[in-house]
Amino acid sequence: MTESVEKSLIFKLTSAIIVTAGVVATCITYFYENYRVPMKVLEVTLEYKNVAETSTKTKKEIDEVKTAHLETQKKLTDTELQVGELNERIVSQNLTIQKLHLANLFQANFYPVGYGRPRVGDSVDELKSLYSSKDVHWNSDGEWKVKVSIPDGYFESIEYDYDEKTRVISAVMFAAAPSTKKALVSLISDIGGPPVKSKRGEIYRWDVNNGQSGYLVSHRLWMIMGEGMEPLLWKEP
Structure with a gap:
């Protein structure tokens, strides 16, 4: 009789442990699926958002540098054109001066x-x-x-x-x-x-x-x- 009672108690205890383990596993699975995974997704989403914002900011800075470079290039080109025109005028004036000088180069x-x-x-x-x-x-x-x-x-x-x-x-x-x-x-x-x-x-x-x-x-x-x-x-x- 006593042996039967002990076996019954062991069976019940084992069943309780199994049930408890199942409940714990179910709770862990529930927590992971309903809290941990969404949190991880949120973290990744926030990280991606930060990266996207940094990328957008960097692209904006690059575009500003390119615009400034283009403006500088345009100013440089305009200056080179002005210098070229000035040099042409100087050459033309020098030729005129030389012609006038040659026309009166010698005395009688x-x-x-x-x-x-x-x-x-x-x-x-x-x-x-x-x-x-x-x-x-x-x-x-x-x-x-x-x-x-x-x-x-x-x-x-x-x-x-x-x-x-x-x-x-x-x-x-x-x-x-x-x-x-x-x-x-x-x-x-x-x-x-x-x-x-x-x-x-x-x-x-x-x-x-x-x-x-x-x-x-x-x-x-x-x-x-x-x-x-x-x-x-x-x-x-």
Whole structure:
């Protein structure tokens, strides 16, 4: 009898435990399905919302930077156009000035305007009172020459040959810039008439005055020489 009672009690206790476990499991499942899962979904939703807001803000900032960049590019392009137009005007004005200067480049005595002194037959020492010492270069190689640099002008330098004892100038050479076009032949012909052309090389001759002659060598070296003098390459036609 006692053994039967004990078995009955054990069965009941076991059943109660099983029922209790089932209830607990059911409660856990209910809690997980009705509270934990929705909370997790809510957390994920909020996190996604934050990410979306950050993404939208970042995109807005990027768009603002792009807009500012485009505005800067436009201003830069407008400035470049203005600079280009200004440069074109400067080039045009310089060409006009150059044409005016060329039209009045020479005096009637064959010397360029502004460089009529000293001339062939004058004392080379006149240069000391006409130019700054830094622009006058006296030759120290045994040749009696002196060169004058011209910072701005159609001619970039003038060279004078002179006699060692008398210091009288025997020849003057004006060197035009390398970029000079073949304009000197026409300009000198306007005051001296058609030239005589050498049988050798691009050399032209005009009679200046008092037995002196002017020679244009290679279209950029204008030389006025004393009586009886001529360039080494000159050959009578």
